[in-house]
Amino acid sequence: MSSFRPGRLVGISVGTVVILSLGIYGPATLLGPLPRVTATTVIPASTTAAPTPPVLSANGASAIAVLAATTSDASGTISTGTASTSTATTSTATTSTAIPEPLAVAGTTQALPMASIAKVVTALVVLDEKPIVTGESGPVVTLTAADFQSYLDYDKAGARSVTVFADEQWTELELLQGLLLGSSNNHADSLARWAFGSVDAYVVAANAWLAHNGLADTAVVDATGLHDASAGTATDLARLAGLAAIDPIISAMLESPASALANRRGVQNTTSYLPEEGITGISRSYTDAAGVCFLFTAEISDGASSFTFSGAYIGEPSYDALTADLTALMASARTGVGPLPVLAAGDAYATFESAWGDDASAVVGVSRTRYAWQAASPEAATVTLKDFTTARTGANIGQVQLSVAGEKLSAALKLDQAINDPGVGWRLLHPVMMISALLDQ
Structure with missing residues (x-):
């Protein structure tokens, strides 16, 4: 006959707890x-290195944006920065590498009349609508009586123009050379009419293109920039300079000799300005409302590495002021650009x-x-x-x-x-x- 033993129950309980504890404790630990x-x-x-801000103009508005930075590193490889020359076989601005926000901005943030910088918009929008294969001249365009009349009107008004005649045939590339290198107002209208049917239709397409490319504070009302309402901010226009510089057709055109139309009328390159400072002009112009306006790229290099930036100066009071301001900018660039650890x-x-x-x-x-x-x-x-x-x-x-x-x-x-x-x-x-x-x- 068995009897209840409290001590045995306690022992079993304690033993069970110990065994279970050991069963958890061991594996867990x-x-x-x-x-x-x-x-x-x-x-x-x-x-x-301590920051070295760019020296920009106190006049009007100005801005610069990084275009490309190429560095030889210790392993001998090449590193390229945020934007580089397009490798596309055709000029298509909407697929170009995006240009970053400007590195520095000075002056007013309001949109100002931009004079012939508007023609750079015209060139990019036309190339977007009618791309040219790199190394070719594009389609042949037969000029009309309206094109001849545009030439007569601008010539009579004393605005920049390049002679054309009705029924003449120009390639698209030649028209673009007249537009950009010769800053020809009649070529701006001719290209707009040819690509879009009318200048009014071009204006609609151009403003849509500006918005699509993130240049929302810039707008055009004509193809030439003679109208004061064709205006942009320095921030937008510095980025526009970058878009033009990485377009393969425009970049090749800017490298052409001064007489770009050898068999035509000797269109001279009006864009060149201070090349000894490392500056490549894209557009240089003046109107009473806009003042002196300049779109450009510039390069600083130590032989092994290079740094390229795009820029826009609008509303400069004179060419002397532009020269002084660009010289100061390039001096600050030579001080500020270098290898950064x-x-x-x-x-x-x-x-x-x-x-x-x-x-x-x-x-x-x-x-x-x-x-x-x-x-x-x-x-x-x-x-x-x-x-x-x-x-x-x-x-x-x-x-x-x-x-x-x-x-x-x-x-x-x-x-x-x-x-x-x-x-x-x-x-x-x-x-x-x-x-x-x-x-x-």
Whole structure:
């Protein structure tokens, strides 16, 4: 006959708890995941040169935008910046590389009359509607009585014009050369009528093109820019200069000799201005309402690397003022442009600490240097880190990204020393941390 024994029941209960505890404790501590390391982002000592802002004009409005930056790095490879010359076989402005926001802007932010810069819009819009294959001249255009009358009207008014006659045949490329290099007002109207049926229809298409290309603060009411209401902001027009410069047809045209129409009427290149300063003109003009207006690109190079920017100056009071302002700009460019150690190898952007006392840093693995113009202090870096518990020295544990001179750059972050498993002893002595890590997962 058995009897109830309270001590036996207590013993069995305690034993059961111990066995169950050991069944959980052992696997949780010995086989379970370790607590994740604690990460803290840090800001390394800056290795970037002090900002050197561009010297822009105090007159009217002006702006410059990064067009291209090409750098030979330590490995001998070539890195190209935000925008580069188009490799397309036809000139199609809507598919060109987008130009970033200007590097610097000065003067009024309001739209100002832009004089013959409007003809650059005309050229790009016509090329978008009637593309030319690179190396070819495009279709042959037979001029009409209306084209001849346009020439007579502009010539009588004293506006820039290039002689044409009814029934003459010009290629599209020749018409564009007359338009851009000769700044011919009658060629602007002729191209608009040929490509769109009328100048009015062209104006509708041109404003749609401007909006499509992000130039929302610029509008045209004619193809020539003689009307004061054809106006734009310096910000938009600096970007327009970039779009023109990367168009293969226009860029090749600007490299042509002064007499662009060898068998025609010797259209002279009116765009050239201060080439000794490294400037390539795209449009140079004057009207009473607009003042002196200039669209251009410029290049700074040390032989191995180069930096090209586009720019717009509108509302300059005189050509003497334009010369002085451009000379000051290029002097500031020669001072400001150079190799920037943007992301230096070894710079730490985060530190890590484990629950068992190991610590390490997330450092840039490979330097990123750019030949650029540091016009302003770079934006704060964005750091992305991976979750981990242990990792070997040199493991890729994240990425750092920042923008400099309008270009986004990034580099992998590496662990500068290992964070190792703490071993069985630490695991067994820290059951709360181990079980918490298990529950977290």
